[in-house]
Amino acid sequence: MMRSLFLFDMTFWLYxxxxxxxxxxxxxxxxxxxxxxxxxxxxxxxxxxxxxxxQLGQVATLVTVFGWVLNTLALxxxxxxxxxxxxxxxxxxxxxxxxxxxxxxxxxxYVLLExxxxxxxxxxxxxxxxxxxxxxASLLPYRYQxxxxxxxxxxxxxxxxxxxxxxxxxxxxxxxGGLGLMYLFKERAVNRGSQSRFYAAFPDLETIDELGxxxxxxxxxxxxxxxxxxxxxxxxxxxxxxSWDPKETWSLIVWLIYGAYIHARMTRGWEGHKAxxxxxxxxLMVIFCFWGVNFLLSGxxxxx
Amino acid sequence: MNDKPEAASGVSASGPATSGLGxxxxxxxxxxxxxxxxxxxxxxxxxxxxxxxxxxxxxxxxPETYVQEYGEDAYRWFLRLGFTDVYHTWWFTSLLGLLCVNxxxxxHKRFPSVWRSxxxxxxxVSLAFIQGMKQQTTLSLNQSKEVVAERLVRLFAEKGxxxxxxSDPGEVTVYATKGIMGRVGAxxxxxxxxxxxxxxxxxSYYGFQEFGVCLEGQTYHIPRGNFDLRVDKFWIDYHxxxxxxxxxxxxxxxxxxxxxxxxxxxxxxxxxxxxIWFYQSSYGDAWDQIEAARINIKEKGSDKIVGTVDLEWxxxxxxxxxxxxxxxxxxxxxxxxxxTEKKVFSKTAEHANPAIRLAVDERSxxxxxxxxFYHYPDLFEIKDSAYQFEFIxxxxxxxxxxxxxxxxxxxxxxxxxxxxxVGMTLSSLIYHRRLWAKIVPGESGVTLHLGGTxxxxxIDFQKEFRKFTEKxxxxxxx
Numbered sequence: 001m002m003r004s005l006f007l008f009d010m011t012f013w014l015y016x017x018x019x020x021x022x023x024x025x026x027x028x029x030x031x032x033x034x035x036x037x038x039x040x041x042x043x044x045x046x047x048x049x050x051x052x053x054x055q056l057g058q059v060a061t062l063v064t065v066f067g068w069v070l071n072t073l074a075l076x077x078x079x080x081x082x083x084x085x086x087x088x089x090x091x092x093x094x095x096x097x098x099x100x101x102x103x104x105x106x107x108x109x110y111v112l113l114e115x116x117x118x119x120x121x122x123x124x125x126x127x128x129x130x131x132x133x134x135x136x137a138s139l140l141p142y143r144y145q146x147x148x149x150x151x152x153x154x155x156x157x158x159x160x161x162x163x164x165x166x167x168x169x170x171x172x173x174x175x176x177g178g179l180g181l182m183y184l185f186k187e188r189a190v191n192r193g194s195q196s197r198f199y200a201a202f203p204d205l206e207t208i209d210e211l212g213x214x215x216x217x218x219x220x221x222x223x224x225x226x227x228x229x230x231x232x233x234x235x236x237x238x239x240x241x242x243s244w245d246p247k248e249t250w251s252l253i254v255w256l257i258y259g260a261y262i263h264a265r266m267t268r269g270w271e272g273h274k275a276x277x278x279x280x281x282x283x284l285m286v287i288f289c290f291w292g293v294n295f296l297l298s299g300x301x302x303x304x
Numbered sequence: 305m306n307d308k309p310e311a312a313s314g315v316s317a318s319g320p321a322t323s324g325l326g327x328x329x330x331x332x333x334x335x336x337x338x339x340x341x342x343x344x345x346x347x348x349x350x351x352x353x354x355x356x357x358x359x360x361x362x363x364x365x366x367p368e369t370y371v372q373e374y375g376e377d378a379y380r381w382f383l384r385l386g387f388t389d390v391y392h393t394w395w396f397t398s399l400l401g402l403l404c405v406n407x408x409x410x411x412h413k414r415f416p417s418v419w420r421s422x423x424x425x426x427x428x429v430s431l432a433f434i435q436g437m438k439q440q441t442t443l444s445l446n447q448s449k450e451v452v453a454e455r456l457v458r459l460f461a462e463k464g465x466x467x468x469x470x471s472d473p474g475e476v477t478v479y480a481t482k483g484i485m486g487r488v489g490a491x492x493x494x495x496x497x498x499x500x501x502x503x504x505x506x507x508s509y510y511g512f513q514e515f516g517v518c519l520e521g522q523t524y525h526i527p528r529g530n531f532d533l534r535v536d537k538f539w540i541d542y543h544x545x546x547x548x549x550x551x552x553x554x555x556x557x558x559x560x561x562x563x564x565x566x567x568x569x570x571x572x573x574x575x576x577x578x579x580i581w582f583y584q585s586s587y588g589d590a591w592d593q594i595e596a597a598r599i600n601i602k603e604k605g606s607d608k609i610v611g612t613v614d615l616e617w618x619x620x621x622x623x624x625x626x627x628x629x630x631x632x633x634x635x636x637x638x639x640x641x642x643x644t645e646k647k648v649f650s651k652t653a654e655h656a657n658p659a660i661r662l663a664v665d666e667r668s669x670x671x672x673x674x675x676x677f678y679h680y681p682d683l684f685e686i687k688d689s690a691y692q693f694e695f696i697x698x699x700x701x702x703x704x705x706x707x708x709x710x711x712x713x714x715x716x717x718x719x720x721x722x723x724x725x726v727g728m729t730l731s732s733l734i735y736h737r738r739l740w741a742k743i744v745p746g747e748s749g750v751t752l753h754l755g756g757t758x759x760x761x762x763i764d765f766q767k768e769f770r771k772f773t774e775k776x777x778x779x780x781x782x
Contacts, residue, residue, distance in 0.1 A: 086543070117763075149543040152550045156572040210763045217760070221728035228721040237572045239583040239707030240513060241717060242504075244391050246359040253352045260348035263341050265760070297359055 004081055005145060007074030008100055012138055014067030015103070015131035021060035022123035029053040029121075029201040057120045064127055065111060071104045071134075078147060086149035090159045095294060096145045098167055099137030102290075105171035106130040113175075113211065121202045122211070125178035133174070136291075158233035166226030166251065170286050172219030173258070177283025179212035183276035209272050212279050213265060220258050227251050246297040250289040257282050338409035347403045354399070358390040404501050407494035418487045427470040427479040434740050434755035438762070439769040443776060446749040449476050456480075456741050456752075459775055463768075465739070478741040487759075489730025492723050499720030506713030513709040519590060519701065523558065528710065529580045532558040536566070538704040540587065551587050553704040579710050586705030591637035591650045593617060595701045597660050599676070600694040601626065610691075617701070620663075627667045628691070634661035635698075639677065648675070660695055735761040739772070752776065 078091040078100075086093070092101040110126040113119070138145075150159075186208060189199035202208065230248065231241040242248065261278050264270040270278075337343065361382070362369065370379040370388065386393030434440055445452055453469055453476045460467045460480035467480045518524060523534040536554040543549045550570050557565040557577045567575040575582040594617065601611040601623065613623050613630060620631040639659040640651040648661075658678040664686070665671055672686045676695040685692065737758040744751045754773065758765040 087549075149545065149547050149549065152548060152571040155550065158572070207763055210761070214761065217732040221725065221732050224728055225725050228725060231721070232718075233572075235714065236574065237583070239574070239581065239585060239709045240711070241714065244358055244363065249355050249359050253355050256348045256352035256355070260345045260352070263344045263348065267341050293359070 004074050004078035004147075007070055007077055008134070008138065008145075011067055011071040011074055011100075011103075012131070012134045014063055014070060015107070015127060015134055018060055018064040018067055019124070019127050019131050021056060021063055022120065022127055025053060025056040025060050026121055026124055026198050026201050028056050060120065060123060061111075061114060064107060064123065068104065068107045068111060071100065071107065075101060075104060081147045085147045088150055088155060088159060090163065092163045092167060093150055093154065093159060094144060094148070095291075096137050096140050097147075098163065098290075099133050099140075101164070102167050102171050102174065103130040103133035103137070105168050106133065106174050109171060109175050109215070117203075117207075117211070119203045119207070119211075122179065122182065122208075125182045126175050129174045129178045153237050156233065156237065158229065158236070162226060162229040162233050165222055165229060169219040169222035169226055170290055172215050172222060173254075173279075173283050173286045176212045176215035176219065176279045177286075179208055179215060180276035180279030180283070183208045183212065183272070184280075187273060187276070205272065209275060212276065213271075216258055216261060216279065216282075220255070220262055223251065223255050223258070227255060247289070247293050250293050250297075254282070254285050254289050257285055335409055335413055338405055339413040340406075343406050344403075344410070347399060347406060351396075351399050351403070354390065354396060357387055361387050361390075363391070364389055400501055404498040407497045411491050411494050415491050418484065418491065421481070422484050422488070425468055425479055425481060427468045428472070428477055429479075429740050429742075431742055431753060434742055434753045437740075437755035437757050439757070439766060440753070440755035441769075441773050443752040443754065443773070444746070444749065445752055445776070449743045449745050449750045452476075452743050452750055452752060453478055456743075456776070459772065460739065463772075474745070476743040478739075478743070480739040480741075481737070483734040483736045485730050486734035486736045487731070489727045489734065491727070493727030493731060496720045496723035496727060499723060500717055501720075503713040503716030503718075503720055506716060507711040508713075511709065511711040511713065513707065513711075515585065516706040516708055517588075517590075517703045518553075518706055519593065519703055526580065526708065528708075529578050531560075531564075531578070533582070534558055534563075535704060537568075538587070538702055540702070551584060551704070553584055553706070555582060579712070581707075581709050581711075583707035583709070584704065585707035587702055588653070588705065589637070589655060589700035590703040591653045591655070592635060593701045594632075594635045594658075594660070595699040597632050597635075597695060597699075598697040599630070599662070600696050601628070602692040602694060604690055604692055609694075612696075615662075626691075629665040631663040632660050633663050633673070634675075635659070639675070655700070658695075658698065660698070662693060664689070664693070666690070735759065735765070737765055737768075739769075 075091040075097075078097060079089050082088055082091060082093065092098045106126060107130045110123060110130065113122060113126075182202065183205060186199055186202045186205055188194075189196060189202075190205065203211075227248075230251070234243065234248075235241040261275070261282060264278070265275065365388065367379065370382060374382070382388050386395070390396055447455075453471075456478045457467045457469060460478070463482070465480035465482045467478065469479070470477045512528060516524065518533075518535045520535055520538045523532050525532050534556045536556055538551070538553045540551045541549040552568050552570040554566065554568045555575050556563050557575075565575070565577055569575045569582060569584045571584050574584070596617070597615050599613050599615060600609050601613065602608065603610045611623055611626055613621060615621055615630060615632040617635075618631065618633060620629055622629050634648070635658070636648060636650040637658055638651040638654055638656040640649055641647070642649060648659075651657075659675050661673060661675050663671075663673050666689055670686075670688045672689060674684055674686050674693065676693050677683050678695050678698070681694045681696075682692075735758050737756060739754065739756040741755075742753040744753070754769075754776070756765065756769050
């Protein structure tokens with residue numbers, strides 16, 4: 001009955017394939033500054049290895065882009081289904097759709113990052129998170145996955161903008177979390193003096209750190225904007241712009257946590273290791289705000 | 305914000321230790337403390353932690369609820385700490401106040417330097433200053449210093465930098481800057497915190513929020529606005545699958561006796577009159593009135609049902625074929641009796657024990673006003689009557705739940721929110737960068753010392769810096 005569900009499924013498998021390819025790429029890639037054993041030039045082998053890795057990387061990117069296109073199609077199809085069944089357009093009107101949208105945004109962010117900075121190794125982590133988001137969505141019970149009509153409070157044009165912007169900020173924080181994890185892996189390898197080519201393919205620590213910071217710098221104002229739009233919506237729907245409902249409060253908590261991060265970055269000693277751990281912690285809080293609050297705490301957002 | 309150049313140029317160099325604590329030092333210490341980033345971080349984290357309390361412990365419940373769930377001792381502590389209404393405790397409000405003080409002091413301390421650098425920049429710097437920067441390089445160029453300076457000016461200007469040059473005897477310094485709005489943005493965002501909190505305070509002191517349960521056809525007085533509100537109509541729309549699509553009330557404002565405004569409100573679309581907002585907030589079954597009731601009439605003698613009658617609210621009806629006239633005069637959803645006042649009332653709003661009161665006229669001889677119960681058909685018997693009445697069904701009357709609110713602080717809150725979003729966006733998308741180039745003539749051509757700094761986006765700046773360097777090198781005819 002729901003054509004979009006098939007497309008969401010396909011997206012899931014493609015992201016899984018892309019994740020596998022990115023990991024394979026990491027294993028295949030030779031570190032750029034490979035130390036040659038004394039007296040044995042390794043040019044030939046390196047060239048062959050390099051070409052093999054490059055091809056893997058290209059396929060990974062291609063599969064990711066294709067998965068993203070399918071994700072887009074799935075969301076568009078869902079938008080039309082919603083139009084038929086529930087009188088709204090927004091393909092992010094329940095938990096399942098929201099998750100699918102978040103993974104869409106994460107993958108889009110990653111693809112843009114890859115094209116701009118030409119760093120493929122990040123894919124193993126960030127595409128991984130996009131894939132997990134998609135997977136978690138498909139684990140939801142079927143009744144959460146269909147395009148049921150919306151409750152009256154949600155039936156408003158505010159849903160287009162408030163929800164999409166908030167979810168985009170979650171995606172940015174997810175990227176930052178993935179980069180934080182990557183930083184810790186790389187750091188561990190560096191500290192141990194690991195010669196593994198897996199880690200050598202990662203960008204250097206400073207770049208990972210800086211990219212994570214950028215992701216948060218993007219998510220932070222977006223979340224503020226999302227919360228404010230939510231307040232404006234609440235002012236029309238519930239009769240007050242702020243009612244300390246658990247979802248509202250948790251989004252503020254997440255915002256405050258990243259606010260502390262942004263300010264900490266201005267002081268010395270808060271880059272690198274600490275920032276990476278903090279970004280992961282922040283992402284866990286985002287997950288709680290997104291999932292935990294819906295399932296554990298009751299409130300006005302209970303339907304989301 | 306505390307980037308290196310300013311520190312290096314000696315703005316905040318700590319003076320020699322003074323013996324006494326003068327007013328100057330004291331006030332500087334205070335400003336430093338309240339403007340500090342550490343305090344900001346502390347407040348963010350503490351606010352985040354304390355805000356979780358209210359999401360775990362239900363807020364604003366009745367004492368019994370807490371005692372039942374957490375025990376009496378815990379409840380006593382909850383009261384002492386304000387955990388039953390965390391967000392309005394003195395300490396939570398103080399934390400918010402402190403955040404405002406923090407951001408305002410930060411503005412006071414740091415904005416003047418941003419303002420100055422918007423209008424007048426520090427062009428002349430020492431060579432050591434340039435060489436101490438994170439991004440710095442030294443190039444040897446085969447041109448005269450005038451040509452190099454001119455090329456640099458053009459190159460930076462092309463990239464949108466504002467360029468200033470200073471010619472000293474023996475050397476030329478070129479200064480280029482871009483993206484100061486990023487820092488202005490951060491300060492705008494800082495100010496917004498205070499604006500939002502003030503707007504919130506204004507609302508909580510001069511605003512109000514009430515909930516009204518209203519029935520169709522009734523007129524209610526709104527004392528806060530000194531006008532009347534009539535509920536003309538209330539109805540519910542359904543989706544095909546039976547779920548509620550929307551619920552709507554048509555309201556008419558009656559000001560000084562004349563209807564002045566009519567609007568059909570629905571969820572997400574309130575009525576606003578004289579600054580008072582009427583929201584469609586909920587609906588439900590009224591607990592003191594119903595639309596219609598169905599009554600079975602049983603003959604006592606034969607114990608057989610001899611008739612069924614549908615009564616409308618407060619309308620007398622003669623029963624066909626029986627010498628009976630009946631009227632439904634009262635309804636309670638959850639029957640209770642106050643024995644001291646001898647009054648019937650509804651214990652709760654739930655339809656737990658619905659009962660109606662009938663006014664029965666039998667052959668114009670026996671008159672009675674019995675209560676009949678939906679769940680207990682045989683509870684009472686009317687003496688002298690030949691009949692027994694059974695209350696077998698009813699159609700509830702829907703009430704419309706209206707949220708009535710006025711918030712004079714809301715404009716201020718939205719202004720603050722706009723400042724916050726604009727400020728944060730500027731501050732995260734635009735980053736302030738500054739470049740200094742010192743051109744020193746050497747034996748053949750010139751030596752160019754180029755240095756640059758930014759307070760964030762290091763990798764982008766690094767890229768840009770590299771491009772600048774490449775371009776300067778490429779254009780030099782060797």
